[in-house]
Amino acid sequence: MSSTAIEIKEKKDLWGGGVSPMKVSYGKLxxxxxxxxxxxxxxxxxxxxxxxxxxxPSFEGPIDDFVFSQEYWPIPEVVFEAVPFLHGVHLPLIFxxxxxxxxxxxxxxxxxxxxxxxxxxxxxxxKWMLWTLLGGIAFLSCxxxxxxxxxxxxxxxxxxxxxxxFYGANLTMNEYGPQNFAALFFFITGFHGFHVFSGVMLNFMxxxxxxxxxxxxxxxxxxxxxxxxYWHFVDLVWVFVFTFFYLV
Amino acid sequence: xxxxxxxxxxxxxxxxxKMFLRVTLYLxxxxxxxxxxxxxxxxxxxxxxxxxxxxLTIVKAYYIMSEFMHLGHEKGSLKMSIxxxxxxxxxxxxxxxxxxxxxxxxxx
Numbered sequence: 610m611s612s613t614a615i616e617i618k619e620k621k622d623l624w625g626g627g628v629s630p631m632k633v634s635y636g637k638l639x640x641x642x643x644x645x646x647x648x649x650x651x652x653x654x655x656x657x658x659x660x661x662x663x664x665x666p667s668f669e670g671p672i673d674d675f676v677f678s679q680e681y682w683p684i685p686e687v688v689f690e691a692v693p694f695l696h697g698v699h700l701p702l703i704f705x706x707x708x709x710x711x712x713x714x715x716x717x718x719x720x721x722x723x724x725x726x727x728x729x730x731x732x733x734x735x736k737w738m739l740w741t742l743l744g745g746i747a748f749l750s751c752x753x754x755x756x757x758x759x760x761x762x763x764x765x766x767x768x769x770x771x772x773x774x775f776y777g778a779n780l781t782m783n784e785y786g787p788q789n790f791a792a793l794f795f796f797i798t799g800f801h802g803f804h805v806f807s808g809v810m811l812n813f814m815x816x817x818x819x820x821x822x823x824x825x826x827x828x829x830x831x832x833x834x835x836x837x838x839y840w841h842f843v844d845l846v847w848v849f850v851f852t853f854f855y856l857v
Numbered sequence: 858x859x860x861x862x863x864x865x866x867x868x869x870x871x872x873x874x875k876m877f878l879r880v881t882l883y884l885x886x887x888x889x890x891x892x893x894x895x896x897x898x899x900x901x902x903x904x905x906x907x908x909x910x911x912x913l914t915i916v917k918a919y920y921i922m923s924e925f926m927h928l929g930h931e932k933g934s935l936k937m938s939i940x941x942x943x944x945x946x947x948x949x950x951x952x953x954x955x956x957x958x959x960x961x962x963x964x965x
Contacts, residue, residue: 631935652946663957728867852914
């Protein structure tokens with residue numbers, strides 16, 4: 610009995626023709642190539658941010674004198690300084706840092722789910738996938754708050770070049786700096802957020818398949834590994850977005 | 858009944874778990890260090906800040922890709938077919954940052 614089971618499993622790992630190039634299954638290799646193409650998309654977006662940012666003047670002078678103006682590019686730690694329930698307290702980048710840790714931790718629980726899957730430990734897979742799902746949903750909730758705060762704006766607003774006072778941001782105007790600043794914020798974090806959303810959907814799909822025992826009946830938990838690759842990639846992109854959008 | 862077939866659950870691989878926790882610790886410490894840099898190194902040292910941030914980000918990316926995504930333990934040909942095309946990203950970064958400076962010089 611056991612020998613036939615092993616034979617079936619090995620056949621699944623091999624591509625047609627009896628060899629598996631680069632010692633990985635077809636699905637995993639294609640996931641890698643998809644992620645490579647996705648990496649190009651995100652690189653293009655972030656490099657565009659660099660292009661537009663450095664074709665605007667930077668703020669010169671001590672950071673305490675910084676005020677929002679369309680004349681120069683804003684300093685991110687002054688823009689992103691709010692934390693839920695702490696209105697009016699200046700806490701630069703704290704909330705984004707928290708979001709970063711949430712995403713890194715959900716990446717860790719995902720890697721533990723993959724490890725449990727390799728051992729055919731269904732209970733372990735269920736447990737860690739549930740934590741991963743929770744982490745993803747927590748991140749999305751944080752981002753929803755961050756967006757709504759960014760769109761609503763500060764109490765005082767700021768003066769645009771035509772002299773009018775504007776609060777918050779939309780795709781054509783914002784109080785924080787040059788027009789493109791808000792557009793890039795919406796585009797880059799929105800595109801990443803949509804990836805997180807898709808990741809949560811995929812995670813739920815494999816979680817469902819694990820709970821109903823479908824993966825156990827298949828004889829391996831490779832789906833967890835493939836979805837795991839995608840989820841780590843989403844985390845990886847956030848590491849770059851965090852650096853280039855919030856720190857630099 | 859199919860449900861009654863015992864599934865052979867293997868014991869937890871302690872070394873692997875330890876390695877994951879170590880990588881988590883690295884990622885945590887590096888991020889905290891980035892925060893420290895962001896609030897201690899003044900904005901006048903713009904390029905020093907950018908250099909440190911980019912370097913630390915690449916270290917973090919290395920750990921995520923190598924250990925979490927398991928790329929460090931795959932065959933060399935797979936590693937190369939993923940990492941080599943990323944040189945195009947470096948090329949795009951290089952030309953567009955020059956372009957940014959040219960636009961800046963033309964306007965201001």
